[in-house]
Structures are given as structure tokens and as C-alpha cells.
Amino acid sequence: MTKRTMILATMLLLSAILASGLGLAQGATLNVAWPYQVPPTGHFNTFASGGITLGQYQDLHEPPLAVLMWATGEYQGMVAEEFGWDADGNYGIKMVEGNSWSDGSAMTAADLMATFNIFRLRGDAVWANMSAIEQVDDYSVKFVMDAPSSLAERIILTTNLRPASVFGDIADRAAMMSPDDEGWDALLQELTEFRPESPVSGGPYTILPDTISEANLMMELNPGGFAGDFQNFDMVRMWNGETEVVTPLVANAELHYITHGIPPTTEEDFANRGIDIVRSGMNNGPGLYVNHAVYPLNLVEVRQAIAHAIDRIQNGVVSLGDSGVAVEYMTGMSDGLSEAWLSDETLDSLNFYDYDLMKAEELLTGVGFSRNDDGVWVDDNGDPLSFELTFPQEFADWSAAAENATAQLNDFGFDISARGVQFQQHPQDIYSSNFEMAIRNWGLGDPIPGRSYLQAYNRYNGQGQMAGEGAGAGMNFDNNVDFSGGMVNVFDLSNQSSQGVDKGAQAALVTQLALSYNEVLPAIPLWERYTNNALNRSFVSVPDSSDSIFANFGGGADNWMTTLILTGVTAPADM
Amino acid sequence: MTDFQLLDAGQDALEQALSPKRKLVPAPVENFYKNYYVRVFAQAILTIWAVLTVTFFLVRQMPGNPIDVLIEQILTQEGISYQEAYDRVAASFNFDPDATLFDQYLDYIRDLLHLDLGTSITSPGTRIIDEIARFLPWTLFAVGSGFLISFVLGVILGMTMAYYRDSALDHAMSLVSSFFTGVPNYIWGLLIIIGPGISWNWFDVGAARGTYDPGLTPGLNAAFIGSAIEHALLPIITYVLATLGSWMLSMKSSTTSVLNDDYVNVAEARGLKDRRIITAYVGRNAMLPLFAQLSISIGFVLGSGVVIEEIFVYWGFGHYLFQAITVRDYTSVQGAVLILSSTFVFSNLFADLTYGLLDPRVRVTGEK
Numbered sequence: 001m002t003k004r005t006m007i008l009a010t011m012l013l014l015s016a017i018l019a020s021g022l023g024l025a026q027g028a029t030l031n032v033a034w035p036y037q038v039p040p041t042g043h044f045n046t047f048a049s050g051g052i053t054l055g056q057y058q059d060l061h062e063p064p065l066a067v068l069m070w071a072t073g074e075y076q077g078m079v080a081e082e083f084g085w086d087a088d089g090n091y092g093i094k095m096v097e098g099n100s101w102s103d104g105s106a107m108t109a110a111d112l113m114a115t116f117n118i119f120r121l122r123g124d125a126v127w128a129n130m131s132a133i134e135q136v137d138d139y140s141v142k143f144v145m146d147a148p149s150s151l152a153e154r155i156i157l158t159t160n161l162r163p164a165s166v167f168g169d170i171a172d173r174a175a176m177m178s179p180d181d182e183g184w185d186a187l188l189q190e191l192t193e194f195r196p197e198s199p200v201s202g203g204p205y206t207i208l209p210d211t212i213s214e215a216n217l218m219m220e221l222n223p224g225g226f227a228g229d230f231q232n233f234d235m236v237r238m239w240n241g242e243t244e245v246v247t248p249l250v251a252n253a254e255l256h257y258i259t260h261g262i263p264p265t266t267e268e269d270f271a272n273r274g275i276d277i278v279r280s281g282m283n284n285g286p287g288l289y290v291n292h293a294v295y296p297l298n299l300v301e302v303r304q305a306i307a308h309a310i311d312r313i314q315n316g317v318v319s320l321g322d323s324g325v326a327v328e329y330m331t332g333m334s335d336g337l338s339e340a341w342l343s344d345e346t347l348d349s350l351n352f353y354d355y356d357l358m359k360a361e362e363l364l365t366g367v368g369f370s371r372n373d374d375g376v377w378v379d380d381n382g383d384p385l386s387f388e389l390t391f392p393q394e395f396a397d398w399s400a401a402a403e404n405a406t407a408q409l410n411d412f413g414f415d416i417s418a419r420g421v422q423f424q425q426h427p428q429d430i431y432s433s434n435f436e437m438a439i440r441n442w443g444l445g446d447p448i449p450g451r452s453y454l455q456a457y458n459r460y461n462g463q464g465q466m467a468g469e470g471a472g473a474g475m476n477f478d479n480n481v482d483f484s485g486g487m488v489n490v491f492d493l494s495n496q497s498s499q500g501v502d503k504g505a506q507a508a509l510v511t512q513l514a515l516s517y518n519e520v521l522p523a524i525p526l527w528e529r530y531t532n533n534a535l536n537r538s539f540v541s542v543p544d545s546s547d548s549i550f551a552n553f554g555g556g557a558d559n560w561m562t563t564l565i566l567t568g569v570t571a572p573a574d575m
Numbered sequence: 576m577t578d579f580q581l582l583d584a585g586q587d588a589l590e591q592a593l594s595p596k597r598k599l600v601p602a603p604v605e606n607f608y609k610n611y612y613v614r615v616f617a618q619a620i621l622t623i624w625a626v627l628t629v630t631f632f633l634v635r636q637m638p639g640n641p642i643d644v645l646i647e648q649i650l651t652q653e654g655i656s657y658q659e660a661y662d663r664v665a666a667s668f669n670f671d672p673d674a675t676l677f678d679q680y681l682d683y684i685r686d687l688l689h690l691d692l693g694t695s696i697t698s699p700g701t702r703i704i705d706e707i708a709r710f711l712p713w714t715l716f717a718v719g720s721g722f723l724i725s726f727v728l729g730v731i732l733g734m735t736m737a738y739y740r741d742s743a744l745d746h747a748m749s750l751v752s753s754f755f756t757g758v759p760n761y762i763w764g765l766l767i768i769i770g771p772g773i774s775w776n777w778f779d780v781g782a783a784r785g786t787y788d789p790g791l792t793p794g795l796n797a798a799f800i801g802s803a804i805e806h807a808l809l810p811i812i813t814y815v816l817a818t819l820g821s822w823m824l825s826m827k828s829s830t831t832s833v834l835n836d837d838y839v840n841v842a843e844a845r846g847l848k849d850r851r852i853i854t855a856y857v858g859r860n861a862m863l864p865l866f867a868q869l870s871i872s873i874g875f876v877l878g879s880g881v882v883i884e885e886i887f888v889y890w891g892f893g894h895y896l897f898q899a900i901t902v903r904d905y906t907s908v909q910g911a912v913l914i915l916s917s918t919f920v921f922s923n924l925f926a927d928l929t930y931g932l933l934d935p936r937v938r939v940t941g942e943k
Contacts, residue, residue: 040705041698050698125659193700214890215784254781425638459657
């Protein structure tokens with residue numbers, strides 16, 4: 001190669017690099033983040049694994065029917081204009097007219113039919129209480145229900161609508177078949193392997209397939225879609241990646257809002273850079289689970305003593321800073337749900353399990369336990385209260401909670417050794433009862449209170465058969481609970497409390513659940529996890545953190561950010 | 576026939592039967608197997624099969640399965656019940672956790688013999704070969720470039736150190752190369768992001784991510800090639816920084832050893848020019864040990880990018896393998912391991928076969 005050729009090649013290379021630097025025009029762009037897979041692993045079939053749904057931002061391209069405003073407990077219609085139960089106990093939806101999908105097709109009841117017929121093909125839980133779906137007119141649909149239920153209503157209303165123009169064919173064929181038919185499994189396989197050529201959006205923004213890279217993807221305004229005609233941003237840039245990947249972008253002010261859980265040190269760094277940390281309750285957090293087949297952890301007094309011997313405020317702060325908020329009411333659901341569903345009288349009657357070592361000592365001596373010469377507690381058989389406490393070692397906050405709880409209990413006279421377990425193995429150990437004490441999650445990010453109890457009474461207590469793994473006994477807790485209010489089956493209660501639509505009757509069941517949990521403490525809630533979503537208000541304008549919208553869960557359905565986008569509130573800061 | 580004759584005939588037959596030289600295998604087959612190239616190739620295939628078989632069973636012994644992993648992810652992110660998460664996930668996978676391992680293994684080997692790597696478990700219907708074709712070239716480009724640059728620079732700097740051994744320059748370069756060797760590649764990656772990226776704003780951290788700019792059409796056009804080079808720069812720099820030191824030290828050691836050989840002294844005594852001595856006498860011989868090291872290192876190229884690709888969000892083969900393991904996508908892991916083990920085995924085979932071409936003293940023959 002001659003010198004002249006080399007110079008020419010170098011110049012060509014430099015000009016190519018410069019040319020490539022000219023990216024898409026900026027405009028008013030909202031920069032948010034959610035992890036996704038790039039094609040071909042990632043694809044546009046949002047019913048199948050690997051689909052590019054974008055998590056909570058799915059609302060932006062496949063809009064929900066309605067959003068629950070958690071502060072008031074009322075649903076606000078989105079694609080659904082009118083909705084509710086009829087006199088026969090069926091659920092009716094009337095959709096907003098005039099919206100269209102990005103492929104030009106009108107958004108009608110056919111989309112709703114297609115969406116729910118695909119759910120039936122997949123065997124989704126909503127069909128457990130539903131026998132049929134009927135199209136009433138071009139924009140109305142009737143869900144024929146076995147019985148009215150708050151849970152069924154929530155599942156229907158928080159559904160993300162999909163286009164019939166894409167999924168209608170498979171949905172129509174599913175509607176004409178039953179699960180026992182010969183072609184059912186083949187149709188299900190056809191669905192999972194179906195690959196739409198391009199994304200079709202019915203929300204305010206649509207994914208631009210050519211922009212999908214491992215770094216980010218762009219969503220452009222979809223004027224014909226739901227809420228597409230009053231948006232304040234021209235584009236949405238969706239950055240890809242988990243916490244460690246998006247953190248530098250937030251620090252660099254390239255990414256303006258994340259819902260990723262960040263450690264307290266990062267939170268402090270963001271705060272120093274003027275980035276706001278938005279906290280909202282998640283209705284769940286880590287708790288101390290015990291194996292009820294291990295003596296004496298099956299004794300109520302021992303679990304109550306443990307609850308008194310752990311300073312939950314310290315445990316929360318050590319684990320997750322200001323976002324680790326100690327549980328106060330100890331009802332098995334979040335304090336927010338307790339206050340919303342329990343009467344003042346009930347709240348006053350609860351045992352708060354304050355940090356009280358004297359009370360803990362009293363409880364243990366009351367059942368015949370004593371301390372040995374080393375100050376370690378021994379049970380009535382003379383055996384030391386020596387246990388292993390396991391935790392998922394990759395979860396920094398849960399690890400800290402486990403180590404802090406271990407230290408506090410050992411200071412009190414227990415002999416506990418903490419052991420980290422690989423995070424995918426840990427739940428399997430719990431399901432199969434292979435533990436003595438463990439840190440797992442209590443509660444659920446769901447506004448229906450009875451569902452908070454599904455973790456303790458179902459998931460970690462004998463759900464093994466559900467996953468085809470054999471009958472794992474989990475924490476071996478007897479769901480038939482004898483407490484001061486009588487004998488109840490708490491698993492049945494938790495299911496019944498989300499049935500029907502009479503809030504008064506539901507509250508009565510929830511009260512029984514809360515009181516029984518508070519008394520017998522099947523697992524010991526430590527603290528509630530609050531979001532620590534980083535929001536750079538220099539770029540994004542949303543209401544002040546005192547606004548009631550922030551009562552909404554910070555992730556998943558009803559999350560406040562997409563709700564504010566769908567209602568046209570979120571705007572550039574300089575607008 | 577006398578008794579003695581009978582005895583002799585029986586003994587001959589017995590000797591023939593027991594003779595170690597008896598041909599149990601037809602001569603053409605035996606000759607074919609005796610062929611060195613056939614034998615090493617067969618060994619290579621056997622090695623790959625063994626690795627695949629071990630991998631097949633090993634990945635299935637890891638905690639959880641694809642369904643469990645996705646359920647846990649959904650539970651963490653969306654706040655729905657276990658039952659709902661299970662319903663959603665189980666129906667969307669082409670995966671039967673209850674199928675026997677042996678049946679799965681037979682299916683896998685049968686498909687492999689038809690050159691079919693199968694489809695992804697976690698993205699049903701997506702062919703593994705398409706996924707590998709999507710990610711592999713980027714790793715080959717970035718790690719391969721970094722590897723090549725590092726090797727060439729390491730050889731030149733190592734020779735320089737050897738020529739100026741015991742000088743201040745040698746000591747300084749030895750110190751630097753030792754430091755470079757001691758710092759792992761992911762630390763270099765993080766330092767580059769935090770220092771020049773965030774603290775000093777020398778480059779745009781977000782824009783540097785990915786393998787090329789969005790909106791470009793991959794192909795032989797200036798914009799795409801320029802963008803691809805631009806995006807690969809940070810990973811390449813990281814690979815160079817992380818491996819340069821070891822090449823420098825190896826080359827210095829090798830060159831120092833050669834410089835003391837008699838033929839170099841004789842060449843100098845014959846009055847040959849320094850340039851000729853350096854290239855034809857010292858350089859060529861000093862590089863021989865590095866050639867073997869280089870060939871073996873090529874095998875590690877694909878596997879060495881895992882952390883770097885995550886740090887720079889430069890998704891190549893390393894990311895693909897990491898993601899497949901994380902979500903327990905067994906078929907994808909198997910596909911990736913097939914590529915990895917094949918690269919490693921065949922790069923070693925390549926080293927064996929070509930070493931003799933570089934070093935006339937070593938000639939590999941079928942008799943060896």
C-alpha cells in the first residue's frame with residue numbers, strides 16, 4: 001500500500017466516523033429505561049416470551065383499558081370509556097371511539113375480543129372466573145362472568161390492548177376451539193412462534209424497528225393512537241439495561257427517569273447531582289420466614305419474641321436507606337393497605353411488635369426457655385436456639401437485612417448463622433422446605449389486600465405442585481389458624497376477600513386476615529420497600545411529589561409515570 | 576498326517592489366532608486411521624462431542640429452569656401473584672420441564688447431526704443459528720481487532736525492551752507492562768467509563784453504546800463501517816490495555832533468550848545489518864513460542880468478552896452466552912458452547928498443524 005493510498009483510506013475512514021455521528025434529530029425526547037432483548041431474540045409478539053413489551057412502558061404502545069388511582073381507589077378510564085358490572089353479574093366495557101392503530105386499522109371491540117381470546121389460548125388466570133366474551137357492538141364487549149369479583153375487574157381493566165389486525169387470525173381460531181381439541185396445542189405453539197414483521201401501536205408512541213439497538217430504541221409519536229394527540233414529547237428514547245448499565249447514563253444526565261432499584265450510595269450521588277429521588281410504597285418487602293416444621297420455630301411465642309428482638313427501623317435503614325421503611329402494623333400487608341382497609345378500632349387493637357428486648361425475654365421465659373452459661377437461649381428440651389438463616393446472596397438489600405437481623409438476634413442470645421444462597425436456588429430451597437430461617441418477600445405490589453397474603457399462605461407454603469415440581473411443603477405452616485377471633489382458613493380467606501364487589505364484606509374478611517396474621521406471625525415482615533426512582537426534573541416536568549398520583553405503585557400496572565404520560569401531564573421541563 | 580504334523584498345524588493356527596499382528600480391521604481403514612490428519616481431526620470431533628455432552632447435562636443441573644427464572648423476574652417487576660406469573664410463562668415457552676433428560680439428549684444429538692442447533696427456549700421459534708449470526712461477528716470484530724493490535728504492539732515493544740534490557744527504558748516499560756497485566760479487563764472498562772466518560776466528558780457515554788448507530792443499514796457503506804469502528808473503539812482499547820502487558824513481557828523474555836544464542840553472535844560477526852538480524856534471525860525465532868501462545872489464545876477470544884460487552888453494552892457473543900445462562904435457555908447455551916469449544920479445539924489443531932511450517936526443526940508426521 002502506498003503512502004498516498006494510506007492517506008486516502010484514513011480520510012475515508014474519518015469521514016465515515018464523522019458521518020455516523022450524525023444521529024437522529026433530538027427534538028423533545030423523553031429518556032427512560034427498561035431492559036429488552038434485541039432481534040432476533042427480541043421480537044414484536046408481545047404475547048410470547050422474548051417479546052419487546054418494555055415492561056411498564058407497554059402502556060405507551062399497547063394502552064390499558066383503565067388505571068386505578070390508588071389514593072382514591074377509583075379506576076380512571078383510558079381506552080375504556082365506560083365500564084362496570086351489570087345486573088346479571090357480568091362485566092361490560094365500552095371503548096373510546098376514534099382511536100386507530102399505527103397500521104391504520106381502527107381501534108374497536110374486535111381488538112378486545114382478540115386480546116382476550118388469546119388470553120384464553122394461553123390459559124391466563126382471568127379466564128378462571130370467566131365463561132365467555134361477547135361483542136355487543138363495534139365498541140362494546142361483555143365479559144360473561146361466573147361471579148363478580150374485584151380481582152377479575154382489575155385483571156380486565158389493567159390489560160394492555162393488542163391489535164386484531166395482527167393477532168385476530170389466531171384469536172379467531174382459538175375462539176372456535178376448546179382446550180381439549182386436537183389442534184389446541186399446535187395453535188398455542190403457532191402463537192408463541194408467531195413473529196409480526198413490525199410493531200403495531202395503539203398508544204401515543206410507536207416503536208421504530210430500525211432504531212432498535214442494544215443501547216436503546218426510539219418511539220415516535222403515534223398521533224392516531226390513544227392519547228397520541230396531546231403528548232408533550234415528540235419522541236421517547238428507551239434505554240436498555242439493568243441498574244449497573246443505566247446508572248452512568250443517569251449520572252451523565254442522558255437518562256431522565258429510571259425505575260431500577262439503586263443502592264443508597266448511588267442514590268446519594270444522584271442527589272448531589274440534583275436528581276430527585278421519588279419514593280412510593282411497593283406494598284412488599286423482605287420478611288423473616290421460618291420453617292414451621294422446625295421446633296421451636298413453630299411456637300407463636302418464639303416468632304413473637306423474634307419480632308420484638310429485631311429493631312426493624314435499623315434493619316430497613318441499614319439495608320436500603322430511606323427506601324427501607326420499617327413495617328409498623330405487622331398485618332401481613334403494607335401499612336398503606338392496612339390504613340386503607342382496617343378501621344381505626346382494628347388498627348388500635350394490633351400488636352405493633354415494637355423493639356423491646358424485655359418483652360422478647362418475657363415471651364421466651366414464658367414457654368419455659370432459659371439462657372445457658374454463655375447467655376445463649378435454650379429451649380425447654382435444653383437445646384440451644386441455634387438456626388441457619390439463608391438469603392439470596394446477589395440481592396444486596398436482602399443480604400444486608402439478613403446479616404443485620406442475624407446480628408441483632410445473636411446479640412439477644414440466639415445462635416444464628418447467616419448463609420447466602422445463589423438467588424435462583426434460594427426460592428427452590430424454600431419451596432422444598434430445605435431451610436430453617438430465610439429472608440423472602442412478604443406482600444404484593446397489588447392494591448387488592450387479600451393478594452398480599454398469597455406469598456405467605458401459598459407461594460412459600462406448598463405451591464410446589466403448581467410448578468410441576470412435586471408437592472413442596474414450603475414453610476410448613478398450617479393455613480387453618482386458630483386465633484383469638486376463632487378458627488379460619490387463611491388461604492381461603494385471602495381468596496374470598498378479592499371476590500364479590502361489596503367492599504364492606506371484603507373489608508370484614510381482610511380484617512380477619514390482618515388480625516390473625518398479627519397474632520400468629522407466620523412470617524415476620526421487616527420493612528416495606530419504597531421505590532427510589534431517579535427523576536431528573538431539569539429535563540422532565542411532572543407534579544410535585546406531594547401530588548396524590550405518587551400514591552400509585554412506581555412499577556407495573558397503574559404506575560404513575562405512564563399514567564401521567566397517558567393523561568398528557570408529563571412534559572419537557574422547559575415547556 | 577502324522578501326530579507331529581497335526582501338532583505343527585494346530586500350533587500354526589493357534590499362533591496365527593493369537594498373533595498381535597493379526598489384521599482385525601481392513602487395511603484401507605487402518606491406513607486411513609493411521610493418517611495423522613484424520614486421527615487428530617477425529618480426536619477434535621470427539622473432544623467437542625464430550626464437551627457438548629457434559630454441557631448438556633451440566634446446564635440442566637443449575638438451580639431453576641427457564642420457567643422459574645422468568646417467573647421470578649415477573650414477580651419482582653410487576654407485582655402479580657405466583658399463579659398469574661406461572662400461567663403466563665408456562666404457556667409461552669416451548670419447554671417441557673418434565674421430559675426425561677435422556678429423551679432431550681437424543682433429540683439434541685439427532686438435530687445436531689442434521690446441522691440443526693434448534694430454537695431458543697426463551698424466545699420460541701427463534702433459531703439459535705440466527706441468534707449466533709447476530710452476535711458472533713461483533714465479538715470477532717472487537718476482540719479480534721484488540722487481540723491483533725495487542726499482539727503486534729506487544730511484539731514490537733517486547734523486542735524493544737529486550738534490545739535495551741537493563742536500561743531505564745526497559746525498567747519503565749517492564750513496570751508499565753506488569754501493571755497492565757495485573758489489572759483485569761473489566762476494571763479497565765469501568766475506569767474508561769468513569770474517568771474519560773463521566774468525569775472528564777471526553778466522550779458521550781450513551782452514544783458510545785451498541786455496535787452501531789441506530790437507523791443505519793448494515794453493509795459495505797461508509798456510514799455503517801465508520802459507525803461500527805467508532806462503537807468498537809472502547810472495547811478494543813480495553814482489550815488492548817488488558818492484554819498488551821503479557822505480550823510485551825513474553826516477547827521480551829523470548830527475545831532475550833534468542834539474543835544469547837550462538838547464531839546471533841555469528842550473524843553479527845559476519846557483519847550482517849542489524850535490521851536483517853532483528854527480523855530474520857532474532858524476531859522470527861523469538862516469535863515461535865508466542866505463536867503457540869497466540870494460537871491457543873485465539874480459542875479464548877470468544878469467551879473473553881463477556882464482562883466487557885456488558886460494561887460497554889456492546890452485545891456480542893459474550894453477552895449472548897451470559898444472557899442464555901442467566902435465563903437458563905438450555906438450547907442457546909448448548910449452541911454457544913458448541914461454537915466456543917469448536918473454536919478452542921480447532922485453534923489448537925491449527926497450531927499443531929502449522930507450527931511445523933514455521934519451525935523446520937519440528938515436522939509433524941503420521942508416525943509421531
